[in-house]
Amino acid sequence: MGNSLVQTQLIDVKEFLIQTVTVLENFLNETTISQLNVSNDEEHTYIKMIFSNLRKLAVYSEEGLEACSVILQSEPFQKPAAEKTLYKIYHQCIEEFFSPKNDAWYEDSRSAYTGKNSIKFYHSVPESISKLVKSLEADFQRIREELEYYETDYRTKMIQSK
Incomplete structure (x- = not known):
């Protein structure tokens, strides 16, 4: 993949991460579990798990944003570093959104066929x-489709380099 294409994708992902961090931080800074009128301990524990996952997603997004900014500022453009960063963002941000490790929610893959939200x-x-x-x-889905290439391409490169 050419430098300009990778650079364009990195810029697009950076803009996506800026928006994601802003939305997540605004929500997390303005919302508390006690404000949500949780009715019982089980519900409280579940909402706490969701908040934990949202905080993790915010941190991963901030880290990805910082990595994108550093790479975009470097001259000459470092294509291998950019590809590795996009691969990492795919795994840490995109996959964590659709399938969080703590099982706060799940993706219903059948929803893609119905036009409904899949989370x-x-x-x-x-x-x-x-x-x-x-x-x-919607933005996570769009970026996932754009970055799926790096999932297979980067893995292939790693296997071939061994």
Whole structure:
């Protein structure tokens, strides 16, 4: 893949991460579990797990944003570093959004065929959390489709270099 294409993708991902960090930070800075009127201990534990995952996603996105900024400022453009960063963003941000390690929610792959949102929660959640995840999903899906190439390409390069 040419330098200009990788550089363009890195710029696009950087803009996506800026928006994602802003949305997540605004939500996390303005919302507390106690504000959500959680009714029982089980629901409280589940919402706490969701918040934990959102904080992790915010940190991963900030780290990815910083990496994109550093690479875009370097001269000459470092294509291998950019590809490695895009691969890392795919795994840390995109995959964590669609399939969090702590199982806060899951992706219903059948939803792609129905045109509905694919993120499903295991239990009912407050409307503010549902709206937040829905507001992020389309951009995460778009970036996932753009970065899937790096998933296979980077792995292939790593296997061939051994």
